[in-house]
Structures are given as C-alpha cells and as structure tokens.
Amino acid sequence: xxxxxxxxxxxxxxxxxxxxxxxxxxxxxxxxxxxxxxxxxxxxxxxxxxxxxxxxxxxxxxxxxxxxxxxxxxxxxxxxxxxxxxxxxxxxxxxxxxxxxxxxxxxxxxxxxxxxxxxxxxxxxxxxxxxxxxxxxxxxxxxxxxxxxxxxxxxxxxxxxxxxxxxxxxxxxxxxxxxxxxxxx
Amino acid sequence: xxxxxxxxxxxxxxxxxxxxxxxxxxxxxxxxxxxxxxxxxxxxxxxxxxxxxxxxxxxxxxxxxxxxxxxxxxxxxxxxxxxxxxxxxxxxxxxxxxxxxxxxxxxxxxxxxxxxxxxxxxxxxxxxxxxxxxxxxxxxxxxxxxxxxxxxxxxxxxxxxxxxxxxxxxxxxxxxxxxxxxxxxxxxxxxxxx
Numbered sequence: 532x533x534x535x536x537x538x539x540x541x542x543x544x545x546x547x548x549x550x551x552x553x554x555x556x557x558x559x560x561x562x563x564x565x566x567x568x569x570x571x572x573x574x575x576x577x578x579x580x581x582x583x584x585x586x587x588x589x590x591x592x593x594x595x596x597x598x599x600x601x602x603x604x605x606x607x608x609x610x611x612x613x614x615x616x617x618x619x620x621x622x623x624x625x626x627x628x629x630x631x632x633x634x635x636x637x638x639x640x641x642x643x644x645x646x647x648x649x650x651x652x653x654x655x656x657x658x659x660x661x662x663x664x665x666x667x668x669x670x671x672x673x674x675x676x677x678x679x680x681x682x683x684x685x686x687x688x689x690x691x692x693x694x695x696x697x698x699x700x701x702x703x704x705x706x707x708x709x710x711x712x713x714x715x716x
Numbered sequence: 717x718x719x720x721x722x723x724x725x726x727x728x729x730x731x732x733x734x735x736x737x738x739x740x741x742x743x744x745x746x747x748x749x750x751x752x753x754x755x756x757x758x759x760x761x762x763x764x765x766x767x768x769x770x771x772x773x774x775x776x777x778x779x780x781x782x783x784x785x786x787x788x789x790x791x792x793x794x795x796x797x798x799x800x801x802x803x804x805x806x807x808x809x810x811x812x813x814x815x816x817x818x819x820x821x822x823x824x825x826x827x828x829x830x831x832x833x834x835x836x837x838x839x840x841x842x843x844x845x846x847x848x849x850x851x852x853x854x855x856x857x858x859x860x861x862x863x864x865x866x867x868x869x870x871x872x873x874x875x876x877x878x879x880x881x882x883x884x885x886x887x888x889x890x891x892x893x894x895x896x897x898x899x900x901x902x903x904x905x906x907x908x909x910x
Binding site: 565678698 | 725726729732733757758761762764765766768769770772773774775776777778781782784785786788789
C-alpha cells in the first residue's frame, strides 16, 4: 500500500513492519531532523551521516518493539541519541581531548571579522564547537532542549535520567557554554 | 560571587527554562541583578548564548541519505520474519512447515516400508542383531504387525511392489524438500538482492 502523507507516524511505523514503503516515508519525514541531531552531537557531516543511517537501520530492526500508543518521533530520537552517545564513547578519550583543544582554540580566536555576517557566522561556529566540548550527557540535554525543542519530561525518558538530573545537566551545560562564550570575547 | 549569587543564578536559569517565577522571586532577582555586575553579566551572556543556540541554522541531510538508508533496509517481510517474536515466528513459519511436513511423513513412511521389507518380509532375524538392542527387539512379537500389514497392504504378498513403493516415497520426499528450499530462498539471499 502506498504511504499517504496524511498517515500518522505511528500508523506508518506499525505498517512498516511488513511494508518497506511505509518505512521509507518515515525516513523521508525524519532524515533531516535525525541528521541535524547527529551533526550537533558530532560536529562532522560524514560522521553525522553514518550515525543517522545507523539510527534508522536500528529503528527498522526494532520496529516489532515499537508501541503505537507512544510517539514515534520520541522513540526514534531515543535510538538516535543512544547511537550518538555510544559512538562518542567508542571514539576514546584521545579523540575527545584533541577535538576539545581545537574547539577551545577556535573560541579564543579573537581576530575580528570584517563584516557583521561573517562575525555572526563565526559566533555560531564558536558556539557549535563549545557545544561539542561539553561532556556528552550535558551536550545531549542542551541539543535536545534548545535545538530540538524537546521538553524535560521527554528528555528524561530519552536519556533514562531523573527529571531533576536533566534540569541540572541543562543548567550546568549552559553555564559552561556561557563561560566559554565570555572567555572568547 | 557572594552567598546570594548562587540562588540568583538559579533563578536566572529557571527563567530561561520558561518557569514562571513568583512575584517574590522576581523581586529578589531584580534586586540582586541591580546590585551585582557579575550576575548581571552572567544573565546577559546566558541569554545571548541560548539565543545563538536556538538560532543555529539547521543542517540539511545530504540528498543521498534517504537512499543510503533504504539500501541498508532489507525487504520488510523477510526482515519481519527474522526479528519478530517467537510466537509470530511460529505463525509465519507454520505454513511452510506444513508444506514440508507431508514430504517428511512420506519419507518416513517409505523408510518404514523399507525396514519392514528387510526385517519382516525378507526374513532377516531380529534376534541376530547384536547387544541389548537385539534383546529388546527380540521381545517384540512382530507376527501380529506382519499379518496386519500384509492383510491391509494393497500389495500383500508382493515383495517387489512394497520395495518399489518404499523407494518411491523416499525419492518423492527428497524432491519435495528440494523444491521447498528453492521456492523459499534463505534470508541471506534475499538480503543480497537489496
């Protein structure tokens, strides 16, 4: 059966267990969002592409465990965040350290851009790199809350964390970003 | 940073979370920010950082991403059979099993006829079989079974015909199993196509 644009994500997810086209429609709906999440978590387009692929393939394999009374988007985000965090752990401490150092240097680069647009772009890049330098769980919370607009309760469920821990992670993450931002000026 | 800074910064964070501060909390925060340049700077920087984060341009996925994902997603039906629960798996495999089981039954019947042919009709004595198995088998009186089979067999008394039926059933069973295998290729073959 050809997927209809009016079909809900949850209905498509149920059909996708036996209908590959239904899963294709879900991929089309979520590809940009999951790629963007992976990009914010890694800062690298190639890695983000690989991680987005892994997340969707893992979701497809787990469709039998999807409960249609839950939101498909939240379920998919949970898988994607786990894929990103696992990837980060597999990268090892050395890679994290060198990347963080590079981020720091960029943030502390005070060479003034000539026009406002370039300055704005530079500030965005600096903030993106500051996000990448956060501890992985802080980063996940900041990205999910401020970039993906997910509520606390959903983030707590996605990351298997108590609500208060999510709040603390967000506050500490933001305070660390602010310190880096203030130091760069 | 004095002792009132930490609570004030907590209120700044809560305000950023969209929490509605009660009137008293708003007053405490306003008074503190007016008197503390460090916390005022903290509040302004934090708001600025959040504003920048929330306006970071969205990264579009590469155009080939959807296609790459679908290449890695196998055909839904075979994949569903591989990953679904044990009950569903039984349900999915039962028709195929039934399709194969008649062939197995035919093969078993053919083998029984051949054994009967060898042991009972051709007069090979069960008591000649070695060891404890022979002793156990020797206790079984096959004469009733023999007479029953000969009475009910369409080919009663015809040793050659029974042999032919037995061999034929075994051969048919082998062909049936091979045909089933060709009609239902293994999952790995299905995966390779996608």
